[in-house]
Amino acid sequence: MMTDNIASAQSTRGFDIASLCAAMDDLNASDLFLSAGRKPTARIAGIVRNLDAPVLAESDFQAFFKNHLPPKAWNDFLEKRDWDLGANVGKAGRFRLNCSFQRGNPTMAIRRIPSGNIDAKKLLISDQVLKFAEEPRGLILITGATGSGKSTTLAALLNHINKKFNKHIVTIEDPIEFVHNDICAVIDQREIGTDTNDYPTALKYVVRQNPDVIILGEMRDPETTQIAINAALTGHLVAATMHTVDARQSIERILNLLPEDQRDQVAQDLSMTLKAIVAQRLIPAKDGERRVPAFEILKVIPLARKVIARQDIEAIDEIIKGGSQGGLQSFNRDILRLYQNDLIDLDNALAAASNKDEFVLLAQGMETGIDTFRNYSADPDSGISIKKLLRDAIRYGASDLILTKGSPPVIRLDGRIRPLDMPTLTPVDTQKLLFSVLSFTQRAVFEEQREIDFALSVKGIDGENDEREFRFRVNGFFQKGAVAAALRIIPSHIPSTEEIGLPPAVASLYNRRQGLVLFVGPTGSGKSTSMAALIDKINSTRPCHIITIEDPIEFVHDHKQAIIEQREINSDTMSFQNALKYVLRQDPDVILVGEMRDPETIATVLTAAETGHLVFATLHTNDVMQSVDRIIDVFPSERQGQIRSQLAACLEAIVSQRLILRKDQSKGRVAAFEILLGTHAIKALIRDKKTHQIAAMMETSAKDGMITMERALRNLFEQGEITREELLSNCPQAAFSLLQ
Secondary structure (H helix, E strand, C coil): CCCHHHHHHEECCEECHHHHHHCHHHHCEEEEEEECCCCCEEEECCEEEECCCCCCCHHHHHHHHHHHCCCCHHHHHHHHCCEEEEEECHHHCEEEEEEEEECCEEEEEEEEECECCCCCCCCCCCHHHHHHHHCCCEEEEEEECCCCCHHHHHHHHHHHHHHHCCCEEEEEECCCCCECCCCCCEEEEEEECCCECCHHHHHHHHHHHCCCEEEECCCCCHHHHHHHHHHHHCCCEEEEEECCCCHHHHHHHHHHHCCHHHHHHHHHHHHHHEEEEEEEEEEECCCCCCEEEEEEEEECCHHHHHHHHCCCCCHHHHHHHHCCCCCEECHHHHHHHHHHCCCCCHHHHHHHCCCHHHHHHHHCCCCCCCCCCCECCCCCCCCCCHHHHHHHHHHHCCCEEEECCCCCCEEEECCEEEECCCCCCCHHHHHHHHHCCCCHHHHHHHHHHCEEEEEEEEEEECCCCCEEEEEEEEEEEEECCEEEEEEEEECCCCCCCCCCCCCHHHHHHHHCCCEEEEEECCCCCCHHHHHHHHHHHHHHHCCCEEEEEECCCCCCCCCCCCEEEEEEECCCECCHHHHHHHHCCCCCCEEEECCCCCHHHHHHHHHHHHCCCEEEEEECCCCHHHHHHHHHHCCCHHHHHHHHHHHHHHEEEEEEEEEEECCCHHHCEEEEEEEEECCHHHHHHHHCCCHHHHHHHHHCCHHHCCECHHHHHHHHHHCCCCCHHHHHHHCCCHHHHHHC
């Protein structure tokens, strides 16, 4: 995949990233993924592919910043760690740059900002969609997952107006995606962060500039949504995008964004002003060289207006599916059209279909109603050695090493605490042991924040006398005024789903294309290992873009079929919520979030999961019921309706797991899994505030792969894997069933 531009980019001074940007058209690439220490990769026809180019160095990034960005941009990037901006790259044009760090190295996700003179027919955008741009006033919504082509369709609508009508058009974007030149219309393009501060402020003042058409890059918050609806009511044509996957969810999102006491009025306003919702998905074409759009179209006919006004949102799907009036089109019908026209193959058609069974019936003519990765080399000047302690933990096959004052060093074997035959540690000992593996910067952070998480590696000899490198996750903290630490061994080998005994219902989750998969359970229950096994399965089976956000990074993944970016909190980014905000702009297919710790992170995870990303995450709860309640209850009451709706829309599975000591203790521990799958019935219970009925539903849904923790533990007991004592210790309520 070498082009003249790529070949000429190499020089004695390094690799010219600008030349690589110029080569994107020749490569037919939508995105570039660049990282120091790795060869460039590109997304071509939706698939992430390696480019025939040399490994990039940090100096290549510095040179690019120096030549194409404002002065001090490099220093600003080093300070911010996450940065999203637009830039002109010589004759190559304008590009959107999402800059970040992963494993301590600079990375960039680059997307070209093309000309707004879009050939809608070439992109298979139908005249029916373009016709909506000729409305004199009202609201048009373009929805879909990240990377589904929403911005392209929005630009096509603008270009259609620009070629036919003498109008004043104002766009508000974050960032500008297409550059439009005046043809018939006068166009002002405003960029968030450069020309204005935020959407609500810009929209408030734009309305006073008397434009005929307002183009919004995204309706993302209550204030923007309210102003946009009001603008559409008062004579403006407003076209905007939303991160929702279909028409029903879009209407539901708008109503849930606003306070409950305003919803009746908003529903009335929306019913009067909404002209159309165009939801879209991009499907790999049969030729393997591009992706083609499939559209769900809701033209707001009188029946739809009545349904919206009375907030009967569930009826929207049936209105679209009916399709008896012009302007209504379901995803399945459009996907069938693409398949019948030989533009996509059957596998991709089924993967994209809203309901596979319904699609098959439709096709048959029927329908249904690192910086932290450093090698440890220094021992304390005197006294006890942490290197020896770590090696002892490795040799004994321990999972954890615990250091605290007033106790000898302690290891955890098969879930049980065992002290080493060593002297009791003093506060001086524990401080010296932890500080021996901290850099000066980390010491300062630890002394200020009184907590620290990081990872380190050390060579050791395991129980089979094999010498290799072992990695540890280290948590340092203070207790009773003295330093303490817990060090957990992270296996260097990523186990397969078969090796760790994941049930088929859980092991198959790697094949999902979007939604939320949540692993819950107490500390040390194997949540990270289960997620790593599923990520490795994805990495081994399909070319895609995976981004992990961890604190710290535990399992290190090599690039196989997928491209994997692993970002560590406090090294590559400042926080989970900050990283997630920018990760969504880096065009990932799969996102792993080490822990959902706060409402902001949970809200962003739900948004990512319902907008076309497959998201794996953990939560420190004991069971699936508690997990559902925790996600909803962490938000204030006025937001809980929206969160409940989002969770119901995106949930694929919640897996609660525990590690139980085997009956034959020499064989270690066995995992017990409680599994909740996001079936239609479960989603309805969540949406309708009937989560107390979930446990009963799980007990009757074994055929779907669901199982309660009590049933899972009883199965292990009946199979002779665990003792009666372990069963009752982990599930006291099982005592009654044993008596029956």
